[in-house]
Amino acid sequence: MPPRCCTPDLPQPDAALMYRCLTEFPGRAPGCLVPLSTLGCELRGGRLWRTVADWPRVLHALAGLTRAGIISHLPLALTPDQSALLAADPYA
Numbered sequence: 001m002p003p004r005c006c007t008p009d010l011p012q013p014d015a016a017l018m019y020r021c022l023t024e025f026p027g028r029a030p031g032c033l034v035p036l037s038t039l040g041c042e043l044r045g046g047r048l049w050r051t052v053a054d055w056p057r058v059l060h061a062l063a064g065l066t067r068a069g070i071i072s073h074l075p076l077a078l079t080p081d082q083s084a085l086l087a088a089d090p091y092a
Contacts, residue, residue, distance in 0.1 A: 009070065010061045014053035021052055033074075 022034045025042060036059075040046040049055050066073045 009065055011054065011057050014055075015058045015061070018053045018055065018058055 018039070021039055021043075022028075023030075025034075025039075028034065036055075040049065043049055043052060062071070065071045
């Protein structure tokens with residue numbers, strides 16, 4: 001079975017490119033947990049997101065799959081302000 005990033009449920013090729021950045025970055029250990037904020041930092045503070053993917057579109061689709069129970073997620077205990085900052089854009 002292909003990784004979840006390769007399903008038609010997520011915008012392609014953007015989701016696959018994000019998946020590769022999360023899993024194939026130099027020095028990543030297989031199965032490690034990488035927050036998107038870390039990836040944003042690695043992408044020159046988010047300035048390189050445009051060269052990788054339309055991240056808001058992918059995250060919107062990913063959130064929908066999570067709410068539907070199609071994929072699992074790791075809940076974070078964030079305040080509404082923290083959630084708004086994370087959801088705002090890669091420069092937040």
